[in-house]
Amino acid sequence: MQDTSNAIRLLSAIAAIMVGSGGVIALFYGANMLVNRLPYKARSRMLPWVYMTPAIAVLTAFLILPTIRTIIISFMDRRSENFVGLDNYIFAFTNPDMLIAFRNNILWLGLVTGISVSLGLVIAVLVDRVKYEPFAKALIFLPMAISFVGASVIWRFVYAYQPPGVEQIGLLNAIAVSLGFEPIGWLVNKTVNNFALIAIMIWLQTGFAMVLLSSAVKGIPQDVVEAARIDGANEFQIFWRITIPMISSTIIVVSTTIIVLVLKVFDIVFVMTGGNLDTDVIASRMIKEMFNFRNFGRGSAIAVILLLAVIPVMVANIRRFQQQEANR
Amino acid sequence: MNTLPEKRSPQSLTGMERLEKSLTTAPVHFVVIALALLWTLPTAGLLISSFRQPEALLESGWWTVFASPLNLGQFHLGNYVEVLSGQGMGQAFLNSLIITIPATVMPIAIATFAAYALAWMQFPGRQLLFVVIVGLLVVPLQMTLIPVLRAYNSLGLSGTFLAVWLAHTGYGLPLGIYLLRNYIGTLPRDLIEAAAVDGASHLKIFTRIVVPLSTPAIASFAVFQFLWVWNDLLVSLVYLGGNQNVAPVTLVLRNLVGDRGQDWHLLTAGAFISMIVPLLVFFALQRYFVRGLLAGSVKG
Numbered sequence: 001m002q003d004t005s006n007a008i009r010l011l012s013a014i015a016a017i018m019v020g021s022g023g024v025i026a027l028f029y030g031a032n033m034l035v036n037r038l039p040y041k042a043r044s045r046m047l048p049w050v051y052m053t054p055a056i057a058v059l060t061a062f063l064i065l066p067t068i069r070t071i072i073i074s075f076m077d078r079r080s081e082n083f084v085g086l087d088n089y090i091f092a093f094t095n096p097d098m099l100i101a102f103r104n105n106i107l108w109l110g111l112v113t114g115i116s117v118s119l120g121l122v123i124a125v126l127v128d129r130v131k132y133e134p135f136a137k138a139l140i141f142l143p144m145a146i147s148f149v150g151a152s153v154i155w156r157f158v159y160a161y162q163p164p165g166v167e168q169i170g171l172l173n174a175i176a177v178s179l180g181f182e183p184i185g186w187l188v189n190k191t192v193n194n195f196a197l198i199a200i201m202i203w204l205q206t207g208f209a210m211v212l213l214s215s216a217v218k219g220i221p222q223d224v225v226e227a228a229r230i231d232g233a234n235e236f237q238i239f240w241r242i243t244i245p246m247i248s249s250t251i252i253v254v255s256t257t258i259i260v261l262v263l264k265v266f267d268i269v270f271v272m273t274g275g276n277l278d279t280d281v282i283a284s285r286m287i288k289e290m291f292n293f294r295n296f297g298r299g300s301a302i303a304v305i306l307l308l309a310v311i312p313v314m315v316a317n318i319r320r321f322q323q324q325e326a327n328r
Numbered sequence: 329m330n331t332l333p334e335k336r337s338p339q340s341l342t343g344m345e346r347l348e349k350s351l352t353t354a355p356v357h358f359v360v361i362a363l364a365l366l367w368t369l370p371t372a373g374l375l376i377s378s379f380r381q382p383e384a385l386l387e388s389g390w391w392t393v394f395a396s397p398l399n400l401g402q403f404h405l406g407n408y409v410e411v412l413s414g415q416g417m418g419q420a421f422l423n424s425l426i427i428t429i430p431a432t433v434m435p436i437a438i439a440t441f442a443a444y445a446l447a448w449m450q451f452p453g454r455q456l457l458f459v460v461i462v463g464l465l466v467v468p469l470q471m472t473l474i475p476v477l478r479a480y481n482s483l484g485l486s487g488t489f490l491a492v493w494l495a496h497t498g499y500g501l502p503l504g505i506y507l508l509r510n511y512i513g514t515l516p517r518d519l520i521e522a523a524a525v526d527g528a529s530h531l532k533i534f535t536r537i538v539v540p541l542s543t544p545a546i547a548s549f550a551v552f553q554f555l556w557v558w559n560d561l562l563v564s565l566v567y568l569g570g571n572q573n574v575a576p577v578t579l580v581l582r583n584l585v586g587d588r589g590q591d592w593h594l595l596t597a598g599a600f601i602s603m604i605v606p607l608l609v610f611f612a613l614q615r616y617f618v619r620g621l622l623a624g625s626v627k628g
Contacts (some may be wrong), residue, residue: 010422016426016430016489017425017426017430019427019430021429021430021433021434023434024433024434024437024438025437025506028437028441031529036529047449047452047530048445048449048450048451049451051440051442051444051445051449051530052442052445052446052451054438054442055438055439055441055442055505056442056457057436058494058497058498058501059460059461059464059498059501059502061494061498061614062470062472062494062495062497062498062499063464063498063502064460064464065471065475066471066472066474066476067467067471069474069475070471070472070474070475073474073475090582099461103580119363122359123360123363124361125572126356126359127360127424129353129356130353130356130357130360132581132591133498135364136360136361136363138366138611138614139364139367139368140364140367141614142368142371142607142610143367143371144365144610144617145555145561145603145606145609145610145617146371146559146603146606146607147558147559147561147578147602147603147606148485148559148561149559149561149578149581149582149585149599149602150559150578150581150599150602152585152605153374153595153596153598153599154371154373154374154599155370155584156585156589156595157373157374157595157596158370158373160592167387167388167389168389168491169385169387169389169390169592170389171370171373171389171391174389174624175389179549186508203370204368206367207367207620210624211618212621212622213622215618215622240564258454260466261469264468264469264470266470266561266562267561267562269472270561270582271389271561271585277572282583283468283470286470287562287565287566290424290473291475292589296474297500299473299474300474302470303468303471303473303474303558304471305471306465306468306470306471307468307471310466310467313466314463314465314466314467317462317463317466318459318462318463321459322459325455
C-alpha cells in the first residue's frame with residue numbers, strides 16, 4: 001500500500017516537472033512555427049515579439065501590475081473597499097510596534113552591512129596569503145547555500161537554553177557557563193535577542209562579501225603594490241591607501257546588495273521568534289498585518305515603504321547600466 | 329616591513345629569514361583558521377547532533393561526542409527515519425524538487441529568448457524595455473504578494489504547484505534577463521552575422537550558436553535560481569497557504585520549529601535534509617554560483 005502510493009507520488013512528481021518545464025519550451029517552438037508561416041517582412045517584424053512576449057507577460061502579471069495595485073491598496077481600508085487617504089501610512093509611522101520594527105531594521109542594516117562587509121574585506125585580504133585559500137574560503141562561503149530557515153534551526157541550537165544547574169546543550173550557553181556566568185536566554189532577553197538574530201545574518205552574508213571583495217582584491221595590479229612596498233609602505237598603509245581605494249566600487253556594490261537584502265529580511269525573524277519580544281522588522285510586520293490581522297491596506301502601505309527605501313538603489317542601478325551601455 | 333618575498337623560492341631563504349617569515353605570517357594563519365572554524369562550528373554541531381540518540385541530545389552538548397569518538401554506538405539514523413516518514417519530510421523533499429526544477433527551467437527558457445531578442449534583434453522600445461527590467465531587479469517581492477494572492481484565490485490557483493512555478497518565474501526573470509542579455513550581448517558579432525548571411529533563421533542561430541556559447545551564463549543563473557527557489561520560504565508560505573500536501577522542505581521545517589521546538593533530534597535531522605541538496609549543488613557548481621554572484625550582485 002505504502003509502496004504504491006509512493007510510486008504514484010513519484011510518477012506525478014515526474015509528470016509535474018515535465019509539464020512545468022516542457023510547457024514553456026513547447027510554447028516557444030509553437031509560436032515560432034506560427035510566425036514562420038507569415039510572409040518574410042511581417043515575420044521579421046513579429047519575431048522579436050514572439051521572443052519577448054512571454055517575458056513581458058510574466059513581468060507584467062507578477063511584478064508591474066501587482067506593484068501598481070499594491071500602491072493603490074495602500075490608500076484603502078483593510079478590505080480595499082473605501083479610500084482612507086494616508087491613514088495606513090500614519091499608522092505605519094506612529095504605531096509603537098511599527099516604530100520598534102523601524103528601529104530594529106536600522107540596527108540590522110547598520111550591523112549586518114557594516115560587519116559583514118568589513119569582516120569580508122579583512123578575510124579577503126588575509127586569505128590571499130595562505131596556501132589553503134580555496135578551502136578556507138569555501139568554509140566561510142558555505143552558509144550562502146543554506147536557507148534562512150535552515151540557518152535559523154542551526155542557530156536556535158547554538159542559542160539553546162537550559163535552566164541553571166542543568167547541563168547546557170547550546171554551544172553559546174555552555175561557553176557562558178564554563179566561564180562562570182549564568183546561562184542567558186539569547187532569544188528571550190530583550191537586550192540581546194535582536195543582536196542574536198542579526199548575528200545569523202552576518203554569518204550568512206560575510207561569505208558573500210568575502211567572495212566578491214576577494215575577486216576585486218585579486219584584480220589590483222601587483223606592480224602597484226610592489227611599488228608601494230619598495231617605497232617603504234607597510235602592510236597597513238597598503239591596505240588603507242591602496243587596497244581600499246582601488247576596490248571602492250566593489251565595496252559599494254556589495255554594501256548596497258546587502259542593504260537591499262537586509263531591508264527585506266523576513267524568514268529569520270519569522271522562524272526564530274515570530275517577531276515577538278520586540279524583534280519584529282518591517283518585512284515581518286507586513287506579513288503579520290496581511291495574514292494575522294487581515295489588514296491588506298496596512299500591509300500594502302508597509303510594502304510601499306520598503307519599495308521607497310530601495311528606490312535610490314534602483315536609480316543607481318539604472319544610471320550605472322546606462323553608463324555601461326554608453327561605453328559599449 | 330617587507331615581509332613577503334614571494335618571488336624567491338623557500339630554499340633560498342636563510343634560517344633567520346625563514347623564522348622571521350613564519351613569525352610574521354603566524355597571525356594571518358591564526359585569524360584565517362579561527363574564522364573558518366568559527367564559521368563551520370554551528371553547522372558541524374547540527375550535523376553531529378542529527379545522528380545522536382534523542383535522549384543524549386537533551387542531556388549533553390554535541391561536543392561531548394569527542395570524548396569517545398570511537399564509540400559508534402552513540403550514533404544512529406533513527407532521527408532521519410522518524411523525520412522523513414513521521415513528520416512528512418520525505419513528501420516535502422519530493423515537493424521541493426517538484427517546485428524547484430520547473431521554477432528553474434521556466435525562467436531560464438523565457439529569459440534566454442528575451443535576452444537574445446534584446447541583444448541581437450532590432451525592434452522599437454528595446455532600450456526602454458531593458459531599463460525597466462533593470463529597475464525591476466530590486467523591487468521587493470513584498471510589493472506583489474497581496475494582489476497576486478488575491479488573483480490566485482479568485483482563479484483557484486492558491487495551494488497549487490502552478491502558482492509557485494509562475495510566481496518564482498516572475499521573481500527570477502529580471503535577474504535572468506539581465507545576466508543573460510549582458511552575456512549574450514558580448515558574443516562576437518561576426519559569428520552571428522555570418523550565420524545570418526548563410527541563411528540561418530533566428531531560431532537556428534539561437535539554438536545552434538547562442539545557447540551553446542552561453543552555457544556558462546545559463547549555468548550561473550540556473551544555480552542561482554535553483555538555490556533561491558529551494559531555499560525560499562516566503563513565496564511558498566503565501567501562495568501555498570496551509571496545504572501540507574504541497575509544502576516544500578522549508579515550510580515543513582518551519583512548522584517543525586513551531587510545533588516540536590524542543591525535539592532537537594527531529595529539528596537537526598530535518599534541517600540537514602533541507603540543506604543537503606543546496607550543499608551538493610554548492611560544492612559541485614561553486615564556480616558557476618560565484619560567477620552568477622559576481623555578475624548579479626544587484627538583485628533585490
